[in-house]
Amino acid sequence: MKKILVANRGEIALRVMKTARKMGIKTVAVFSTVDRNAPHVKYADEAVCVGEAPSNKSYLLGDKIIELAKSLNVDGIHPGYGFLSENAEFAEKVEQNNITWIGPGSKAIRIMGSKLAAKDAVKDYDIPMVPGIDEAITDPERAKRIAAEIGFPILIKASAGGGGKGMRIVEQEKDLEDQMKRAISEAESAFGDGSVFIEKYIGSPRHIEIQVLSDTWGNYLHLFERECSIQRRHQKVVEEAPSVVLNEELRQKMGEAAVKVAKACDYVGAGTVEFLLDENKNFYFLEMNTRLQVEHPVTELITGIDLVEQQIRVARGEVLKFSQQDLKISGHAVELRVYAEDPLEDFMPSVGTLEKYRGPSGEGVRLDDGFEEGMEVPIYYDPMLAKLITYGKSREEAIQRMLQAIKDYEVKGVSTTLPFGKFVFEHEAFRSGNFDTHFVKKYYSAEKLQSQTEEEARLAAIIAIRQYLEDREQLRLPNN
Incomplete structure (x- = not known):
């Protein structure tokens, strides 16, 4: 493989290109008109405009991307995440055009792209499931009977869903019919598929995912877990590895279950199996991200x-050069997704020009970003500016490095989730490890963040005045 086209933008496009360059592989960037001067475009060996700013006129044009790849004699296409990364039809067409798809086969993408198909695929593998029904349902009366069997509260979920869309928590029977209609309507609007199913709502879960990796030679392994429980609107904001609540026995069980899920769909490459973990340390299969x-x-x-x-x-057909026994957890890492959002205004997107943009650096600090000072933050795409990751020998060290990195990160022109990240990493519930997916609901509010920010500004002003008075007093002292 001598040349790869990265069918994506921003930080993930740049991140893939850096590894490709390290491996001696040339890269091709595709870009929309609004991304013409983006860092991933400048970094690539070649770059081609694929269309106008809206993603359905650029980054989602699979056929056009394939034609560009063929014209540039590209050997492989890496989709990153989002956009076309989980589009089975696109993956299939890439391979039909004799271009290597750097991802799992279309069969695995199709199966795991539907929560119902995924449940069906793994049911013979003894994978723990949340109690519920594993088929699409539209009849409210039948839904009421199922809910009565498994007990309220229940969760209505879109089969093709993600990011919290088409999802409704129902506490009482009288609300079920209305919430079901809303979930179906939202699922149809977001995914073009109104299929929904019902399962027991796990009240205080942790969101734990297992990284899996497999090759075309039948080797499957897992690379341990990630804790992803800090979320807003069902979307992750803070992640860490390893999780503070897993012991070695539970880690092994969840890892083995994740490998079984991968085997159930003949998975190839890197993928993630997501689980819910309840307060009694029971885990349940949620979905697989292909x-x-x-x-x-x-x-x-x-x-x-x-x-x-x-x-x-793996896409080149190589055998994995390490086994499960070779893998060991070393140290601790935490990640903050830095979104151009205003945490004081219910995380509303914040667009504008990056008047000042300087990322942190130093020992144990990694910044994956795709923006530069002076760039516009476009309204057309996900508002994530960067991923800020810190590493330490211990969890405490990783958290302290994160807090320093947040302090050193300079952004002016748009609001970001950096203050929210500081709130999370300083909070006792997070630091103690005693939290779940309801962290934001339980502990966070714009008022609390505002109050914390104002108090810090007040203390900073007091310290500055004190220092000024001390300096002035010293200047008055006569020379000996």
Whole structure:
């Protein structure tokens, strides 16, 4: 493989290109008109405009991307995450055009792209499941009977869903019919598929995911877990590896279960199996993401494995050069997704010009970003500016490095989630490890963040005045 096209933008495009360059592979960037001067475009060996700013006129044009790849004699296409990364039809077309798809086969993407198909695929593998129904349902009366059997509260979920869309928690029977209609409507609007199913709502879960890796030679292994429980609107904001609540026995059980899920769909490459963990340490299969995860860097830091490199090697038909026994957890890593959002305004997207943009650096600090000072933050795409990751020998060291990195990160022109990240990493619930997916609901509010910010500004002003008075007093002292 001598040339790879990265069918993505921003930080993930740049991150894939850096590994490709390290491996001596040339890269091709595709870009929309609004991304013409983006860092991933400048970094690539070649770059081609694929269309106008909206993603459905650029980054989602699979046929056009394939034609560009063919015209440039590209050997492989890496989809990153988002956009076309979990589009089975696109993966199939890439391979039909004799271009290597750097990802799992279309069969695995199709199966795991539907939560119902995924449940069906793994049911013979003794994987723990949340109590519920494993088929699409539209009849409210039948839904009421099922809910009565498993007990309220229940969760209505879109089969093709993600990011919290098409998802409704129902506490009482009288609300079920209305919430079901809303979930179906939202699922149809977001995914073009209104299929929903019902399962027991786990009240205080932790969101734990297992990184899996396999090759075309039948070798499957896992690279331990990531803790992803700090979320807003069902989307992850803070991740870490390893999790503070897993002991070695539970880690092994969950790892083995994740490998079984991968085997159930003949998975090839890097993927992630997601689980819910209840307060009694029971875990339940949630879904599988058939791509590289946003939070993959924390796994790379604790294992020393470059996951993008492994994706490329597996796609080239190479055998994994390490076994499960070779893998060990070393140290601790935490990650903050830095979004152009205002945490004081319910995390509303914040667009504008990056008047000042200087990222942190130093020992144990990794910044994966795709922006530069002076760039516009476009309204057309996900508002994530960067991923800030810190590593330490211990969890405490990783957290302290994160707090320093947040302090050193300078952004002006747009609001970001950096203050929210500081709130999380300083909070006693997070530091103690005693938290779940309801952290934001339980502990966070814009008022608390505002109050904390104002108090810090007040203390800083007092310290500055004190220092000024001390300096002035010293200047008055006569020389000996």
